[in-house]
Amino acid sequence: MPTRHYTVATLLAALALPSLASAQPAWCVPGNPLYERGDYRCFDRPPRPSRARATVQARVEAARFLSGGSLSENTRSELEDWLNGIEAELARALPSLVDGHGALHTPDVRLALVLLPSGDVGRVRLLSRHGDTLDREIARSLVGAVSNADGTDTAGAELELIVRLHPRLHYTRWRRPAPRWDYDEE
Numbered sequence: 001m002p003t004r005h006y007t008v009a010t011l012l013a014a015l016a017l018p019s020l021a022s023a024q025p026a027w028c029v030p031g032n033p034l035y036e037r038g039d040y041r042c043f044d045r046p047p048r049p050s051r052a053r054a055t056v057q058a059r060v061e062a063a064r065f066l067s068g069g070s071l072s073e074n075t076r077s078e079l080e081d082w083l084n085g086i087e088a089e090l091a092r093a094l095p096s097l098v099d100g101h102g103a104l105h106t107p108d109v110r111l112a113l114v115l116l117p118s119g120d121v122g123r124v125r126l127l128s129r130h131g132d133t134l135d136r137e138i139a140r141s142l143v144g145a146v147s148n149a150d151g152t153d154t155a156g157a158e159l160e161l162i163v164r165l166h167p168r169l170h171y172t173r174w175r176r177p178a179p180r181w182d183y184d185e186e
Helices: 002-022 033-037 073-085 087-093 133-148
Strands: 027-030 040-043 048-065 109-115 121-126 159-175
Touching: 048 073, 048 087, 073 087, 073 159, 087 133, 087 159, 109 133, 121 133, 133 159
Parallel strands: none
Antiparallel strands: 027 040, 048 159, 109 121, 109 159
């Protein structure tokens, strides 16, 4: 009988090991440009970025003339090029994407904006709702940056765009966290 209890105890311990290992926190960060595809590096403690720069990915989800007509493919590609051109301005306007606890905030921000016939940016309206304070601050800064951006040629017509902006940090190097030494005082 004692061997049977030993076998059952060993089996239970073996089943519990994977769940205990998965309970340890891991901080995973971009290690290379393939981070979006799941290629990242993980640390046992929050790592500190030694070099990082903010970037904003912008994409036009929908666009139309306010008169009701649809856009030609050429006009749509010009709008995409305009958004790619103001990404640096948008990134400069961002506040810190890391909060006081070291957590990274990269909310998707959806905007509706009107481009006037003069080419200037008219009304900009925030479409997405964010619960976290830092996420709301990031969204407000992006709305302000788009409002102050130079417009693009609209061929003398008003355009309405739905744009998705995705801020993120592009890390170029990471420092491993310093080891914690626990000394027992005697």
